[in-house]
Amino acid sequence: MNLVYEKLIKCxxxxxxxxDFVPKVALVLGSGLGGYADEIDVKATVNYSEIEGxxxxxxxxxxxxxxFGNVGDVxxxxxxxxxxxxxxxxxxxxxxPIRLMGLLGAKVxxxxxxxxxxxxxxxxxxxxxxxDSILFNVPNPLIGENIEELGTRFPDxxxxxxxxxxxxxxxxxxxxxxxxxxxxxxxFTGPSFETPADIRxxxxxxxxxxxxxxxxxxxxxxxxxxxxxxxxxxxxxAAGISKTPLTHDEVQEMADKSAPQFKALVTESIKxxxxx
Numbered sequence: 001m002n003l004v005y006e007k008l009i010k011c012x013x014x015x016x017x018x019x020d021f022v023p024k025v026a027l028v029l030g031s032g033l034g035g036y037a038d039e040i041d042v043k044a045t046v047n048y049s050e051i052e053g054x055x056x057x058x059x060x061x062x063x064x065x066x067x068f069g070n071v072g073d074v075x076x077x078x079x080x081x082x083x084x085x086x087x088x089x090x091x092x093x094x095x096x097p098i099r100l101m102g103l104l105g106a107k108v109x110x111x112x113x114x115x116x117x118x119x120x121x122x123x124x125x126x127x128x129x130x131x132d133s134i135l136f137n138v139p140n141p142l143i144g145e146n147i148e149e150l151g152t153r154f155p156d157x158x159x160x161x162x163x164x165x166x167x168x169x170x171x172x173x174x175x176x177x178x179x180x181x182x183x184x185x186x187x188f189t190g191p192s193f194e195t196p197a198d199i200r201x202x203x204x205x206x207x208x209x210x211x212x213x214x215x216x217x218x219x220x221x222x223x224x225x226x227x228x229x230x231x232x233x234x235x236x237x238a239a240g241i242s243k244t245p246l247t248h249d250e251v252q253e254m255a256d257k258s259a260p261q262f263k264a265l266v267t268e269s270i271k272x273x274x275x276x
Contacts, residue, residue, distance in 0.1 A: 004092045005147045007053055011096065012103045014051050019044035021068040023077035025270055026101035026226070028217065030082070030113035032233065032255025036263045037067040037080040044068040048081070055093040057081040066101075071267055074274030077101050084213055085138055086190040095141040095220035099150065102224050108165065108273055109221040111230035112266065114255040115211035116194065116238035118203050119183060124237060125258050126181050127265065129169055130161050130230040133215035134186040134207055141220040150224040160222045165229035165273055172268040178261060183208025185232055187215035199238045210238055229273070231265065233258050 001009075021044050029036055048054045048064040056064050067078040079101065085094050098109060117124065146153040166182075173180035186202045188194055190212030194202070202210050209232050218228045235254040 002145055002147050004144070005149055008096060008099055008103065011051050011054055011100050015046050015066070015100070015104060018046050018050070019068055021075065021077070022105035023068065023075045023101065024106065024274055025071075025074055025076045025108045025110055026079065026098070026106035027076055027110045027266070027270070028079045028082050028098075028112060030213070030233065030255070031235065031252055032114055032259045033112055033262060033266070034063050034080055035259070036266065037078040039263065040067065040069040040071050040076065040078065042067055042069040055083040055089045055096060057083050058087050072271040072274065074270050076270065077104060077106060082213060084190065085216065086212060091139045091141045091143070091216065095217055098217045098220050099224060102221065102226050107227060109217070109226045109228045110266070110270065110273070111214050111217060111228065112262070113211050113214050113230070113232050114235040114251050115185065115209040115232040116236055117209055117234040117241065118199055118238050119181070119208040120241070122181055122208065122234050124234055124254050126179065126234040127173070127258075127262065128181040128183050128209055128232040128234060129166055130185045130214070130232060131166060131182050132161060132184045133218055134184060134205060135215040135219065136186055136188055136202075136205075138187055138189050138216055141216045142223055155223045157219065157222060160218050160228050161230060162227045165227060168272040169229060169231065169269045172272050173265055176265060176268060178265050181208070185214055185230070186210045188212060194238060199241065209234060231262070231269075233262055
């Protein structure tokens with residue numbers, strides 16, 4: 001058996017020994033949204049530390065557990081604290097949680113993140129619906145022996161972020177009177193923030209926002225047949241656009257400030273997605 005898949009199955013079996021909850025939607029919480037998991041109708045929790053071999057997030061503001069429960073009538077598994085490539089984990093470990101949630105039954109992956117704004121029409125505090133992404137200088141999570149049990153060797157990536165899910169999220173935002181930008185997310189490795197030259201390059205490449213997660217997770221999910229959607233919170237204007245030096249505290253502060261409206265939008269979006 002493929003060693004990556006063998007590890008994945010072991011992780012699945014450990015989680016299954018603790019809960020038989022079957023989610024429909026898998027939600028990854030970015031910076032500022034960690035508290036969302038405590039507000040759903042919680043049925044079970046599993047700490048990452050309880051799962052042998054599971055990568056544990058080391059980033060401030062990212063807790064480390066799966067929360068199983070319901071958002072309205074929709075069964076969800078919430079990843080409260082994601083793992084980033086810059087933390088030193090191999091890419092197969094970075095996307096292990098995504099694949100695991102798929103094996104637990106999730107059919108939809110809902111990604112959230114805090115990001116830097118590149119598009120000059122964006123402002124700090126804006127929300128952006130992701131319609132495509134660029135994986136830049138970050139290893140593709142599908143490198144290595146293909147896991148045939150999950151998907152094909154050469155998966156199509158022409159529509160990772162499904163149009164029907166995007167339409168549901170846009171409808172939810174409109175009903176709530178929440179301003180929702182739309183655009184392309186570009187993933188850099190981090191952990192340093194991008195340079196002004198990086199940002200000029202990303203704009204030329206077609207990116208509207210930049211960050212240090214998400215794109216690799218979306219690729220892994222698409223490979224195994226999950227429907228993917230995502231929303232970014234523009235926590236700051238990127239280097240060269242912002243007039244002040246960037247700090248993680250600034251990112252966290254704006255993410256926390258935007259969290260109440262972000263949580264409400266995520267809730268209504270999940271309810272709409274779960275109707276199918």
